Amino acid sequence: MPPLILAVGEVADGTLTRLSTEVATLARSLAEAAGGSAVGLVVDAAPDAAAAELAMYLPRVVAVASPDTAGEVWAPRAVAEVRRLVDEGVSHVVLGATADGRDAAGALVGLTGWGLLANADGAGWDGEGPVTVSSVLGGKAIVRSTLTAPAGIVTVRPGAVAAEPAAGAGAVESRQPAAEPATPAVPVLDRVSEAGAEASLEEARIVVVGGRGVGSPDGFGIVEDLAGLLGGVVGATRASVDAGWIAYARQIGQTGKVVKPALYLGLGVSGAMQHRVGMQSAGTIVAVNRDPDAPIAEVADLFVVGDLFEVGPALAAELRARRGA
Amino acid sequence: MRILVLTKPVPDPAAGAERLGPDFRLDRAASPTVVNGNDEYALEAALQLVEAQGGEVAILSMAPANAVETMRKALAMGALRGVLVTDPALEGADLPTTIRVLAAAAAAESFDLLLAGLDTSDGQGGAVAAGVAARLGLPLLSNAASIEPDVATGRVRVRRISAKGYDVIEAPMPAVVSCTQALGAPRYPSLKGIMAARSREIATRSLADLGDGLAPGGGAWATRVVGAEKPPARAAGRVVKAPPADAARELADFLADRRLI
Ligand SMILES: Cc1cc2nc3c(=O)[nH]c(=O)nc-3n(C[C@H](O)[C@H](O)[C@H](O)COP(=O)(O)OP(=O)(O)OC[C@H]3O[C@@H](n4cnc5c(N)ncnc54)[C@H](O)[C@@H]3O)c2cc1C
Ligand SMILES: Nc1ncnc2c1ncn2[C@@H]1O[C@H](COP(=O)(O)O)[C@@H](O)[C@H]1O
Numbered sequence: 001m002p003p004l005i006l007a008v009g010e011v012a013d014g015t016l017t018r019l020s021t022e023v024a025t026l027a028r029s030l031a032e033a034a035g036g037s038a039v040g041l042v043v044d045a046a047p048d049a050a051a052a053e054l055a056m057y058l059p060r061v062v063a064v065a066s067p068d069t070a071g072e073v074w075a076p077r078a079v080a081e082v083r084r085l086v087d088e089g090v091s092h093v094v095l096g097a098t099a100d101g102r103d104a105a106g107a108l109v110g111l112t113g114w115g116l117l118a119n120a121d122g123a124g125w126d127g128e129g130p131v132t133v134s135s136v137l138g139g140k141a142i143v144r145s146t147l148t149a150p151a152g153i154v155t156v157r158p159g160a161v162a163a164e165p166a167a168g169a170g171a172v173e174s175r176q177p178a179a180e181p182a183t184p185a186v187p188v189l190d191r192v193s194e195a196g197a198e199a200s201l202e203e204a205r206i207v208v209v210g211g212r213g214v215g216s217p218d219g220f221g222i223v224e225d226l227a228g229l230l231g232g233v234v235g236a237t238r239a240s241v242d243a244g245w246i247a248y249a250r251q252i253g254q255t256g257k258v259v260k261p262a263l264y265l266g267l268g269v270s271g272a273m274q275h276r277v278g279m280q281s282a283g284t285i286v287a288v289n290r291d292p293d294a295p296i297a298e299v300a301d302l303f304v305v306g307d308l309f310e311v312g313p314a315l316a317a318e319l320r321a322r323r324g325a
Numbered sequence: 326m327r328i329l330v331l332t333k334p335v336p337d338p339a340a341g342a343e344r345l346g347p348d349f350r351l352d353r354a355a356s357p358t359v360v361n362g363n364d365e366y367a368l369e370a371a372l373q374l375v376e377a378q379g380g381e382v383a384i385l386s387m388a389p390a391n392a393v394e395t396m397r398k399a400l401a402m403g404a405l406r407g408v409l410v411t412d413p414a415l416e417g418a419d420l421p422t423t424i425r426v427l428a429a430a431a432a433a434e435s436f437d438l439l440l441a442g443l444d445t446s447d448g449q450g451g452a453v454a455a456g457v458a459a460r461l462g463l464p465l466l467s468n469a470a471s472i473e474p475d476v477a478t479g480r481v482r483v484r485r486i487s488a489k490g491y492d493v494i495e496a497p498m499p500a501v502v503s504c505t506q507a508l509g510a511p512r513y514p515s516l517k518g519i520m521a522a523r524s525r526e527i528a529t530r531s532l533a534d535l536g537d538g539l540a541p542g543g544g545a546w547a548t549r550v551v552g553a554e555k556p557p558a559r560a561a562g563r564v565v566k567a568p569p570a571d572a573a574r575e576l577a578d579f580l581a582d583r584r585l586i
Contacts, residue, residue, distance in 0.1 A: 012488065073485070073494055075455070075465070097450075099486070103467050106455025110428070113421045115547025118450025135556065136448040137336075137343045137351075144552040152547065155450065184464040186496045189482075194490035201488070206585070230586065238506075248470065248507040249486050254338070254446060255362060255506045263585045274338070284583055285562075286576065292564070301562040302579050304572045314573035319586065322577060 003036035003129075003150070006090040008082060009054045009061075010074075010100060011042060016050040018203045019096040021163035023156050024057035026123055027094045028166060033125035040170075041085060043078040043177070045070040055170040057163070066177040071188055075103040076181035082108060083182055092130065097155040097258075098202065105155050107183050115152045117145050119258075121281065122160050130154055138254060139277040158202050159260030159281065194247050199233045201250065206232030207261040207282070209252060211275075212239035213268015213289065213308055220245055222312040223267055229319045235259065237275050253278035267308040271296025288312065326380030326474060328371040329436040330404065331427060331454070332364040334388045334395040335447040343447070349550040350417055351447055358395045363442025365402075365511035367504035370472055371440055372403045372512070378476065381405050383434065387415065387426050393527050400522035401514035407527040408434065412540075414532055419546035422539065424456035429535040432461060437498045438481060443468060443505050454503035464496035470507035474498060 007027035009020040024040055031038035040054040040061035051063035062085065066077050082093055082104070093108060095101035097119050109116050117123075120132035121142075129147045132154060136143050201207065208230060210223035220234070227234045235257075236250040252259055254274040264282035269275065271287070271294055279285070280299050287300040288311045297303045304311055336343040336356035346352035360368070371382045384399050386392055387410040396407045410430050415422070431439055439458075444451030458465035466472075466483040470491055474481040481498050484491040486505060514522070532539055563579075565572050580586045 073465075073467075073492075079459075099468050099488075102444075102451045103455045103465060105450075106424075106452030107459040107465070109421050109452055110424050110456030110459030113425075113547070116420050116450060116452055117548060118420075118452060119448075131551070134448075137345070138338055138446065139556060140343060141345055142554045142556050143345070143349060143550045145548055145550050148545065148547055148549055183459045184462065184496065186464050186466060186494050188492045188494050190493040191487065192490045192493065230580075242510075247490070248505070249488070249490065251506075255443075263580070263583075273341075280556075280559075284580075284585060285559075286579070292566075297562070297564070299559050299562075301559070302565065302576065303562055304565045304576060306566070306569060306572055310569035311572050311576075314569040315576055318570075318573040318577045322581075322586070 003031065003034045003091045004089050005031045005036060005038045005092045005094060006082065006085055007038060007040045007058060008078065008093065008095045008104065009040055009042045009050055010096055010098060011044040011047065011050045012200065014046065014049060016053040017096070018163070019098065019158050020054065021057060022158065022161050023094050023096050024054055025163045026156055026161045028058055030123060030125050030130055039085065039090065041081060043069060043074070043081050051172045055172050056165040058166065059170040061170055061172045062175055063172050064175045064177050068185065073186040073188060074100045075107055076183045076185050077177065079104050079107045079182035080178040080180065083111065084178055086112070091151045093153045095155050097157045101155055105153050108153055111182060115147045115149065117147065117152065117154045120154055120156045120160055123154060135277065138273055139280060157258055157260065194249065201233055201235055201252070201257050201259055204233035204259070204261050206230045206263045207235045207259055208232045209235040209237065209264065209266045209269055210240055210246070211237040211266060211269030212243070214240060214245070217245045222308065222316070225316050226265065226312060229316055237269055266296060267312055269296055270294050271299065326375060326378050326476060327436045328375060328380065328382045328438045328440060329431060329434050330364065330368050330371050330382060330384050331439070331441040332368065332384045332386050332396065332399050333361045333445050334358045334386060334392045335361045335445055338446050345553050349553045353389065360395055360399050361442050361445045363444060363504060363506065366506055366508045367440040367442055368399055368402055368404065369511040370504060370508045374472065374474060383407065385427065385430055387423060396527055397522045398514065400525045401518040402512055403518060406525055409527055409529045410535065411529055412532040414540050414544070417544060417546065418540060419548050420452060420456070421547050422541070424453060424460060425539045426535065427453065428457045428460035429539055430530060431457060433535070438474060439499065439501045441501065441503050443503045454501055458501035464500045466494055466496055466500055467503040469502050469504050472502055
C-alpha cells in the first residue's frame with residue numbers, strides 16, 4: 001500500500017498558522033518521495049478559511065466544523081477526526097510540535113501504539129518511511145530517526161521546511177464532526193490574553209529578546225520598541241521570566257519555546273546553552289552585550305559589544321530615521 | 326488528596342556530560358542522573374497541594390534498577406513512597422511502550438491527580454502525559470501554570486499556558502496534568518527530608534508484575550535512531566565595537582543587507 005500522509009492544520013484567530021503551511025509542505029514532499037499521497041485536516045468551529053488555505057498546499061483537505069472546539073481544548077476532538085482518517089487509510093500523521101500538536105500526538109501514540117518521531121527539524125523519505133532530523137541533548141547532537149513499522153506520527157518544529165504552495169489548489173471536503181471526542185473533553189472556561197503576548201512567538205519572523213541585562217520591567221521598553229519597529233515579537237530568557245519582568249509564555253529555550261525566526265535580536269542575553277537550544281537555528285542571530293566574552297558571541301552573526309541602553313535606543317533612532325527616509 | 330507524580334531520572338544537564346552511545350542511544354552510564362527538571366516542578370506543586378489540603382504524594386518511575394538513588398532525591402523533597410518499574414526487557418524502550426507501562430503501573434495505584442512534566446531534557450518530546458491519559462481514559466490538562474483541585478466538587482482547574490497568555494480549563498478528577506516551570510521553583514530537600522527518605526519505601530515492579538504484552542518481545546521498538554552528528558558550527562560572526570550611534574548604523578546596514586528590514 002502506498003503511504004497516505006496526513007497533515008494536521010491548526011487555526012489561530014480564524015486563520016491557518018504558518019507552521020501548518022510548513023507541516024503541509026513537508027507532508028506533500030514526503031508523499032511525493034514515497035509515491036503516495038497527502039491529505040490535510042482542519043478541525044475548528046469555523047474551519048473553512050483555514051481549510052481553503054491548507055488546500056493551497058495539498059491535493060485534498062478535510063474540513064471538520066466542530067462547534068465544540070470553541071469551548072474545549074482542541075486535541076480530544078482533533079484526535080477523533082484523525083482516527084477516522086486512519087480508519088480510512090492514513091498511514092502517517094504529521095503535526096506541528098505545538099502545545100496542541102504534542103497533546104494530540106501523545107494521545108494518538110497512547111491509542112494506536114504507533115511510533116512518534118518527535119520535534120523534527122527536517123524530514124525525508126528513505127524508501128520505506130520517513131527519516132527525521134532532530135536536535136537532542138540540549139543541542140549537543142543531531143540524530144536521524146526512522147519508524148520500524150509502515151505507520152507512525154511525526155511532529156515538526158517551526159522552520160523545518162520552507163512553506164511552498166502546490167502547483168494547483170486542492171479540493172476541500174466538508175465533514176460533520178465525530179459524535180464523541182477521542183479522549184475525555186476538557187472545557188475551556190476562559191481564554192486570557194496577557195499584555196504583550198498578542199502575537200505567537202513560534203510564528204514570528206523576527207524575535208527580539210530581552211535577557212537579565214534589561215534589568216527591570218521598564219527595561220523591556222526598549223525591547224518592545226525595537227520589536228515594534230522591526231515588526232517582530234518580544235521573547236525572553238529564563239532569567240528575565242524568573243525575575244517576573246515578563247510572562248513565562250515568552251521564554252525561549254529548553255524549558256520554553258523553540259523558535260526559528262529569520263532574525264533573532266538578543267539584548268542583554270548571555271547565551272547559556274539552555275537558552276541557545278531554543279534559538280540557535282534562527283536564520284540570523286544578532287546580539288548586543290557589554291561583555292565581549294558572553295557565550296552568545298559563539299553563535300551570533302553580528303555581535304555588538306556595548307551597553308544595550310545606549311545601542312538599543314540608537315538602533316531604534318536609526319530604524320526610525322531610515323523608515324522616514 | 327492522592328497525587329502520583331511521574332518522575333523520570335535523566336542525565337544531569339548541568340553536568341554537561343550527556344552523550345550518545347555507539348548505538349546512538351543515550352549513554353546512561355556517562356552522566357550523573359537527576360530528576361527531570363519539569364518533574365521537579367510537578368513534584369513541588371503536588372507537595373504544596375498536599376500540605377494545604379492533606380493527602381499523600383507518591384512517585385512513579387520507569388528506569389534502570391539503579392534509579393532508586395535518584396528517586397530518593399524526590400522522596401527527600403517530601404514524597405512518601407515510590408514505585409520503580411524496572412525490567413531488562415525495557416532497556417531502550419520506545420514511546421508507545423513507555424506509555425503502556427506507565428499507564429499500567431499508574432492504574433495499579435489510586436490517585437486523584439497524576440502529574441507529569443511537560444517534557445524531558447533527554448528528549449522524548451513531551452508526549453508521555455497525553456499518551457498515559459489517553460490509555461487510562463482520563464482527561465489531560467496540559468501545560469499547567471497553576472493547579473487547583475476542589476475536593477468538594479471533585480474537579481480540578483488548571484491555567485493552561487497558551488500562545489497569548491493562558492486558558493482556564495477544568496475537568497473531573499482523576500485527571501492527568503502536565504506541569505511547567507511556571508508552577509514555581511522546587512524546594513531543596515532539608516536534612517530532615519534526606520534522613521526520612523532513607524527509610525521510605527521504593528517498591529519495584531517487573532513487566533510480569535504489571536501484565537502481559539506491555540512491551541514487544543525482543544525490543545522491537547517502533548522507532549530507531551539510525552545516525553547522529555554534531556550540530557554544524559555556525560560560521561564565525563562579525564564583532565562590532567564602536568560608539569552607540571556608529572554601532573547602530575552598522576547593525577542596521579547588516580540587517581538591510583540581509584533583507585531583514
Ligand atoms: C534545567 C534548566 C532549564 C533552563 N531552561 C532555560 C530556558 O528555557 N531558557 C533560558 O533562557 N534559560 C534557561 N535556563 C537558564 C539558563 O541556564 C541561564 O541561566 C539563562 O538563560 C540566563 O539568562 P540571561 O542570559 O538573561 O541572563 P545572564 O546569564 O545573567 O546574562 C545577562 C547578560 O546580560 C549582559 N548585560 C548586563 N547588562 C547589560 C547591559 N546594560 N547592556 C548589555 N548587556 C548587558 C551581561 O553581560 C550578561 O551576558 C535553564 C536552566 C536550567 C538549569
Ligand atoms: N521513564 C519514565 N518514568 C517516569 N516518568 C516518565 C518517564 N518518561 C516520561 N515520564 C513523564 O512524562 C513526562 C514527559 O516525558 P516525555 O514525553 O518523555 O518528554 C516527564 O516529564 C515525566 O513526568
